Amino acid sequence: MKDTQENSSVNLQEAYIESLYAADPDLEQVRRSLHEHGKHDISVAPGYGRLLTLLVRMSGARNIIEIGALGGYSGICLARGLPEGGKLVSLELKQDLADLARMNLTKAGLGGKVEYRVGEALGHLEQLEREGARFDFFFIDADKGNYVNYLEMAIRLGNPGAIIAGDNTFLRGKTLDPASNGNSARQIRRFNELIAADPRLESTILPAYDGLALARVKGQNLI
Numbered sequence: 405m406k407d408t409q410e411n412s413s414v415n416l417q418e419a420y421i422e423s424l425y426a427a428d429p430d431l432e433q434v435r436r437s438l439h440e441h442g443k444h445d446i447s448v449a450p451g452y453g454r455l456l457t458l459l460v461r462m463s464g465a466r467n468i469i470e471i472g473a474l475g476g477y478s479g480i481c482l483a484r485g486l487p488e489g490g491k492l493v494s495l496e497l498k499q500d501l502a503d504l505a506r507m508n509l510t511k512a513g514l515g516g517k518v519e520y521r522v523g524e525a526l527g528h529l530e531q532l533e534r535e536g537a538r539f540d541f542f543f544i545d546a547d548k549g550n551y552v553n554y555l556e557m558a559i560r561l562g563n564p565g566a567i568i569a570g571d572n573t574f575l576r577g578k579t580l581d582p583a584s585n586g587n588s589a590r591q592i593r594r595f596n597e598l599i600a601a602d603p604r605l606e607s608t609i610l611p612a613y614d615g616l617a618l619a620r621v622k623g624q625n626l627i
């Protein structure tokens with residue numbers, strides 16, 4: 405009972421914050437298109453979308469990688485923060501979703517900033533490492549079972565000072581549910597532990613919405 409009350413007051417707080425912001429036609433178009441294509445809308449929470457734009461802009465990131473595109477909601481938020489000439493590489497398992505996301509970013513005037521790579525994200529990350537690619541900003545938001553692998557790749561592909569954001573650290577309640585012991589729940593718990601304790605990172609984990617991990621990759625001298 406206490407839990408339910410706490411959750412509903414949190415939702416009221418989130419709803420209040422949302423009521424302060426004007427409608428965002430580009431992001432509404434993403435939601436509409438997901439609905440029209442019969443896709444489950446699991447886009448990042450609006451407050452975290454705004455945070456992604458802010459973090460990209462404040463950090464001055466020029467090269468971003470997103471893992472999990474869906475309909476392009478987070479892609480729009482990330483690309484909005486980029487300077488002139490900045491670039492977003494977006495990894496997406498499914499061709500139809502990459503096409504949908506590309507269409508939505510193009511409608512939002514951001515099509516020229518994004519490149520989609522379709523298929524298993526881990527394979528693409530390994531290929532990017534072989535190519536010597538480096539990034540300033542990572543948004544991890546695909547299959548939870550690979551979060552620990554994605555985090556390791558992000559640290560390896562990150563420029564000194566790179567920012568790593570990881571969505572859904574609560575896994576819709578599963579992280580804190582002792583009865584949830586599937587691979588996704590176990591991997592998310594491990595991911596959260598690594599975010600908090602890996603000496604190569606400084607970090608925090610935000611508990612609003614479904615939870616968001618934020619980390620900065622330290623430089624070679626670990627500062």
Ligand code: SAH
Nearest residue numbers: 447448472474477478496497525545546547
């Ligand atoms: N970041 C998006 C939401 C992503 S939902 C947003 O906030 O707008 C998770 C996405 O990850 C889905 O589109 C799914 O197809 C993709 N995905 C799942 N497993 C994947 C994998 N192994 N490699 C790449 N993408 C994957």
Ligand code: MG
Nearest residue numbers: 448545571572
């Ligand atoms: Mg997510």
